[in-house]
Amino acid sequence: KDYTIKLLEHAKKVEAVYDVGPETDNYDRLLAYVFIDDVMLQESLLKEGLAAVRFIHKPNNTLEDEFREIQQDAEKEKLNIWSHQNYFQKDGFHPEVLK
Template sequence: MKKGFILIVISLLFGCSEIPSNGVAKTSGTTDQIPVELVEVIDGDTIKVKYNGNIEKIRYLLVDTPETNHQTLGKQPYGEEAKVRNKELLNSGDVTIEFDVGNRFDDYDRMLAYIYVDGVSVQETLLEEGLARVAYVFPPNTRYLDMFENASEFAKDAQIGVWETNNYVTSRGFNASIMEDSNELVTESPGKCEIKGNINRQGKKIYHIRGGKYYEQTNPEEWFCSEQEAQNAGYKKSGE
């Protein structure tokens, strides 16, 4: 009787994590956010933090951003933008991480986690701003898959960031060659006209003004010298 009671207590105390026979750490269904100290931003989806007194490399769960310095892929379009935005977000508040219920480490010994700044999901923000794609979906680490896919669809419909050029985003990553071959987009402003006009996949005409949330990520199909000119051409302001 005493032995059974002790086993129950131990189970309650240590049931939040386990080390299976293969040595891969797993976690339970807790959604607790654990404070960590940011050490380094490696790229758009990988960072180093101080966790439990150790320096750990963390790979963001369920997202993938273009490479910045890959040994074979090199530097991909929007890789640097994703890294810069990631760093900007992480430096704007308190960083916390959350584990899912599956493996806590990948094959490269990188910790797998959801990342937050002041409680706001960094992954969701990168997806919504068109700087990442949903990828590396390995159940049961899929807690926020639906939320992330919705954020990605928003960017895809708006044709911002990695979604601006058709077929740049693929099921296997990012195809940089399509960016080099594409002649669909006008990238330089004619004279002093700085308002960017973009047509999304649904045919909706949207214009972006300098300082707007998606201005820097948008490669325009048309340029306008005033908002009135854009409106006369049938465009609506981004965010409306």
């Protein structure tokens, strides 16, 4: 959250770009790629090990393979969420393992 806030506070331009499918999900959340000063937020978060690839559904999956590759690199480097064994699991985040 802090990383994203910092990027947004210093941004000159923020854009949302939609994939080929619906623009919202069943919960009415926007499904968009967010660009902050021409840098994709999702990609930045994955590179920094601050996010995980989850809940991508066709046809809004154009960048899924790229995102998974970026995540694998962050995992190998043990960046942020990947530096704590079992912090991120299939059912979500487990902050209790940090204690």
